Amino acid sequence: MSALLRSHLCAGIRAARPFGTGARTCYQVPQLPACDINPQPYQGRVYDELLALRRRHLPPWMITYYRQPLLLHQGRGQWLWDSTGKRYLDFFAGIVTVSVGHCHPRVTEAVKEQMARLWHSTNVYLHPGIGSYVERLCATLPPPLQVVYLVNSGSEANDLAMILSRVHTGNHNLITLRGAYHGTSYTTMGLTSISAWKFNAAISSGCHPVMCPDVYRGLWGGSKCRDSPVQTLRTCSCPSDQCQAREAYLAEFQEMLKSTVPHQLAGFIAEPIQGVNGVVQYPRGYLREVSEIVRDRGGLYISDEVQTGFGRLGSHFWGFQSHGVMPDIVTMAKGIGNGFPMGAVVTTPEVAGSMSEAWNFNTFGGGPLACAVGTAVLQVIEEEGLMEKAESLGNDLMMQLSDLRHDFTIVGDVRGKGLMVGIEMVVSKESREPLPGLEMNEIWEDCRDMGLLLGKGGIHQQTFRLSPPMCITQEDINFAIRVLRQALERHTKRGRGPA
Ligand SMILES: Cc1ncc(COP(=O)(O)O)c(C=O)c1O
Numbered sequence: 132m133s134a135l136l137r138s139h140l141c142a143g144i145r146a147a148r149p150f151g152t153g154a155r156t157c158y159q160v161p162q163l164p165a166c167d168i169n170p171q172p173y174q175g176r177v178y179d180e181l182l183a184l185r186r187r188h189l190p191p192w193m194i195t196y197y198r199q200p201l202l203l204h205q206g207r208g209q210w211l212w213d214s215t216g217k218r219y220l221d222f223f224a225g226i227v228t229v230s231v232g233h234c235h236p237r238v239t240e241a242v243k244e245q246m247a248r249l250w251h252s253t254n255v256y257l258h259p260g261i262g263s264y265v266e267r268l269c270a271t272l273p274p275p276l277q278v279v280y281l282v283n284s285g286s287e288a289n290d291l292a293m294i295l296s297r298v299h300t301g302n303h304n305l306i307t308l309r310g311a312y313h314g315t316s317y318t319t320m321g322l323t324s325i326s327a328w329k330f331n332a333a334i335s336s337g338c339h340p341v342m343c344p345d346v347y348r349g350l351w352g353g354s355k356c357r358d359s360p361v362q363t364l365r366t367c368s369c370p371s372d373q374c375q376a377r378e379a380y381l382a383e384f385q386e387m388l389k390s391t392v393p394h395q396l397a398g399f400i401a402e403p404i405q406g407v408n409g410v411v412q413y414p415r416g417y418l419r420e421v422s423e424i425v426r427d428r429g430g431l432y433i434s435d436e437v438q439t440g441f442g443r444l445g446s447h448f449w450g451f452q453s454h455g456v457m458p459d460i461v462t463m464a465k466g467i468g469n470g471f472p473m474g475a476v477v478t479t480p481e482v483a484g485s486m487s488e489a490w491n492f493n494t495f496g497g498g499p500l501a502c503a504v505g506t507a508v509l510q511v512i513e514e515e516g517l518m519e520k521a522e523s524l525g526n527d528l529m530m531q532l533s534d535l536r537h538d539f540t541i542v543g544d545v546r547g548k549g550l551m552v553g554i555e556m557v558v559s560k561e562s563r564e565p566l567p568g569l570e571m572n573e574i575w576e577d578c579r580d581m582g583l584l585l586g587k588g589g590i591h592q593q594t595f596r597l598s599p600p601m602c603i604t605q606e607d608i609n610f611a612i613r614v615l616r617q618a619l620e621r622h623t624k625r626g627r628g629p630a
Pocket residue numbers: 226283284285286287289312313314315402406407435436437438464465
């Protein structure tokens with residue numbers, strides 16, 4: 132068969148199995164679920180010109196995804212279209228940000244209405260939007276977490292949490308987990324503990340990373356440590372009410388405190404599940420016990436819910452609730468605005484009260500537009516039952532991914548909660564050595580070619596991150612699984628590793 136004929140056949144066929152003999156194998160590209168939206172034709176500047184402009188005028192520290200960066204043109208729900216009109220299923224949601232769906236009509240309408248009335252006022256005046264919004268937001272949080280300060284990003288929220296914890300306690304030192312990402316502002320870079328995000332500059336002092344209690348890649352972990360429908364393949368003999376891994380990580384935590392910091396602490400910050408580090412989960416009960424140790428030393432517990440909040444974890448609206456722990460400060464961003472720049476810090480009246488000796492001002496925080504967006508997002512999450520959807524669809528996604536773990540040795544771990552899911556890729560299950568970057572990228576690019584956008588994370592960039600908008604459907608999940616299976620089969624065919 133001629134190469135030309137073979138390539139025509141490959142383009143037209145829609146069967147599930149690979150076929151072909153010799154050097155080239157043809158695959159049936161899984162078909163995207165139907166979508167009744169017709170994207171507008173792209174009429175912007177040509178691709179190469181835009182790429183050149185980006186290289187000339189935007190700084191080198193701005194990374195792009197993919198060998199040929201995507202030029203996005205339109206979005207709706209879980210769908211994105213590029214400049215050629217190709218449609219993608221967005222399983223990364225603009226880095227865990229698009230919570231209720233791209234261009235959700237209800238949110239878009241709220242913005243339009245508010246824009247026609249009043250864009251900006253600053254928080255030195257009253258306006259109705261901020262009152263209604265914080266009331267609604269506080270209804271999602273347990274008392275005494277009832278004082279809200281609105282900002283514009285997650286980094287700003289964590290900056291303020293750092294100040295609050297230090298001013299309130301009168302102490303300086305903050306504990307953070309290795310692998311954490313809490314922002315890249317000058318101060319939060321101290322909390323962020325992934326060297327790829329750190330610059331060789333005098334980064335904010337008094338931030339101390341401790342061992343991450345990662346039950347898959349870390350020193351300790353067993354077969355029932357984590358709050359996920361899929362457990363690691365590690366074994367353990369812990370009875371159901373005990374966890375040796377948790378005890379070992381807690382002992383390590385205490386050890387670190389004894390050797391590294393003075394007795395009194397300003398606080399401890401952690402995400403309920405680490406996002407940028409590749410959806411890393413801790414042993415059950417770890418955060419609760421750490422929060423007690425920190426409080427015994429005068430410190431506050433800060434829960435960074437920038438990725439885990441707003442129902443994404445399915446069982447609860449906030450990640451800390453799934454750990455049965457009560458924070459003193461909660462920081463949030465990303466999903467709060469479905470893509471609109473917003474962030475918030477929520478704390479108790481007591482902690483907030485300790486910052487009354489000076490003023491803190493934020494020009495855009497809590498503006499009328501942000502409050503209109505935030506209110507619409509909360510309404511949609513509730514009315515469309517998105518949290519419940521995140522739980523049931525997330526469970527199904529992880530169960531289907533665990534079949535892939537069974538079938539492919541390079542799938543080392545599948546984990547997560549709700550629609551915050553990670554697939555950690557390894558050279559082999561036995562070694563747990565991270566899959567080399569080249570191979571990760573080949574699989575990732577194959578998924579993109581087939582219409583599935585995924586994120587990546589982990590210190591070695593060894594974990595695929597799946598965090599779609601919460602409006603996805605069962606069909607979308609089935610499609611994503613077919614794409615991933617085919618990408619893994621292609622990897623096997625390339626002869627890079629055993630299946
Ligand atoms: C957990 C977490 N905290 C804080 C931030 C910083 O948020 P922003 O990029 O809005 O400043 C991020 C961003 O990815 C994040 O994932």
